Amino acid sequence: MKILLATVYHYPHTGGLSVHVATLKAGLEARGHEVDILSFTDIPEFQQKAAVRGPGFLMNKVSKGKGFVFGLKQRKKMLQKLMEAQKEKNYDIVNAQEVYATFAALDAGLPVVSTVHGYLTYEALSAGNILKGSAEEQFLLQQEIEAYRKTRAIITVDTRIKNYVKKEAGIDGTAIRNFINVDDFKPDAENKAAYREKHGVPADAPVFFVPRRLTKKNGVIYPILSLPAVLEKYPNAKLIYAGTGEAMDEMKKLIAERGIAENVELLGAIPHNVIKEYYALADVVLVPSVYSEGVEEATSISALEAMGSGSPLIACAVGGLKEIVEHGVDGLLVEEKNVEQLSEAMIDLLDNPEKGAQFAAAARKKIEDEYSHLAAAEKYESIYKASL
Numbered sequence: 001m002k003i004l005l006a007t008v009y010h011y012p013h014t015g016g017l018s019v020h021v022a023t024l025k026a027g028l029e030a031r032g033h034e035v036d037i038l039s040f041t042d043i044p045e046f047q048q049k050a051a052v053r054g055p056g057f058l059m060n061k062v063s064k065g066k067g068f069v070f071g072l073k074q075r076k077k078m079l080q081k082l083m084e085a086q087k088e089k090n091y092d093i094v095n096a097q098e099v100y101a102t103f104a105a106l107d108a109g110l111p112v113v114s115t116v117h118g119y120l121t122y123e124a125l126s127a128g129n130i131l132k133g134s135a136e137e138q139f140l141l142q143q144e145i146e147a148y149r150k151t152r153a154i155i156t157v158d159t160r161i162k163n164y165v166k167k168e169a170g171i172d173g174t175a176i177r178n179f180i181n182v183d184d185f186k187p188d189a190e191n192k193a194a195y196r197e198k199h200g201v202p203a204d205a206p207v208f209f210v211p212r213r214l215t216k217k218n219g220v221i222y223p224i225l226s227l228p229a230v231l232e233k234y235p236n237a238k239l240i241y242a243g244t245g246e247a248m249d250e251m252k253k254l255i256a257e258r259g260i261a262e263n264v265e266l267l268g269a270i271p272h273n274v275i276k277e278y279y280a281l282a283d284v285v286l287v288p289s290v291y292s293e294g295v296e297e298a299t300s301i302s303a304l305e306a307m308g309s310g311s312p313l314i315a316c317a318v319g320g321l322k323e324i325v326e327h328g329v330d331g332l333l334v335e336e337k338n339v340e341q342l343s344e345a346m347i348d349l350l351d352n353p354e355k356g357a358q359f360a361a362a363a364r365k366k367i368e369d370e371y372s373h374l375a376a377a378e379k380y381e382s383i384y385k386a387s388l
Helices: 016-030 045-062 066-085 099-107 120-126 135-150 159-169 189-198 221-233 248-257 272-281 301-308 339-351 353-370 373-387
Strands: 002-006 034-038 093-096 112-116 154-156 207-210 238-241 264-266 284-287 313-316 332-334
Touching: 002 016, 002 066, 002 099, 016 034, 016 272, 016 301, 016 373, 034 066, 045 066, 066 099, 066 135, 093 099, 093 373, 099 112, 099 135, 112 135, 112 373, 120 135, 135 159, 154 159, 189 272, 207 221, 207 272, 221 238, 221 248, 221 339, 248 264, 272 301, 284 301, 284 339, 301 313, 301 353, 313 339, 313 353, 332 339, 339 353
Parallel strands: 002 034, 002 093, 093 112, 112 154, 207 238, 207 284, 238 264, 284 313, 313 332
Antiparallel strands: none
16 A cells, blocks of 8 residues: 655654654555655745744734644645645555644545544643633634544544544544554663763663653653652652653753752753663653643553663553553552652662562563554554545
């Protein structure tokens, strides 16, 4: 089959959607399919600024949320033009990665199935892109429903999103949980010391790694709030974040207020292949997601990557994290926003490294058995074929 994976956002970029697309492409190609990716990155930079970013910024200054919705509409129009220009490639199917990529394919007259990674409207509210009770909130929800009803098939990355699509649009989707390339993300402990030296991380420091976009629903402030209690017992412990987002300023303020700047490092966006090195050099990985404006974590790719990489994992017991982590068997689950519980779990795994090693071994086996990109690609393939 000739398959086009399409998104109105940038590719590659920091975040789970970009990782999902790259990993799905690898799985489908391993099964013999021809796969292309079309994204907002394929639009010339000057057009992005002139048609989307500049006008959207000004519109948001006048009325919060209007520029955000305007930007989505413009991205859709620009992606649609790219699709129309590539019709001669005769794609068998377009797999749209969100609502407005679905509309782009529909209006370009291409056969499309849609993967739903989250909750467009609620995530926009959580991130502060639109206001609660606004016309933009109502409009985006209507757009979601329309897209779900018009696409040929819906794939969701967990059962909660599947239930959400059914509730809002009356459409039955297929839940295929997120997955990782098990050949790329695998234990690499033998290079731990070398990676620490490469990235300037002290050889003897206990390291907690948070590979998360810095946004409210990812709970990224809570490791900062939990760290002071850890430092009482492990004063040289390090907390390292990889990601960017609107929570950065709040995080910097909390770090300064608690006087822990020497113990916290904010890397910003780093390449995905470098993320693997941080999994290997870390002692524990944290995925501290929280409920926010009705949004909950799906099947977290960061958590799956940590588990596949042989890194002991602590996650909050929300959303899909409760499905993929079995507490006390292949990781630890703590109550969301519970600073004390998170501190205790962090200290527990530093006190008992053998426990963390047992969790990591069990987690790796689970990833190999249940979250392989090859098995997921086979499931996607069957949906594509049934949609033709």
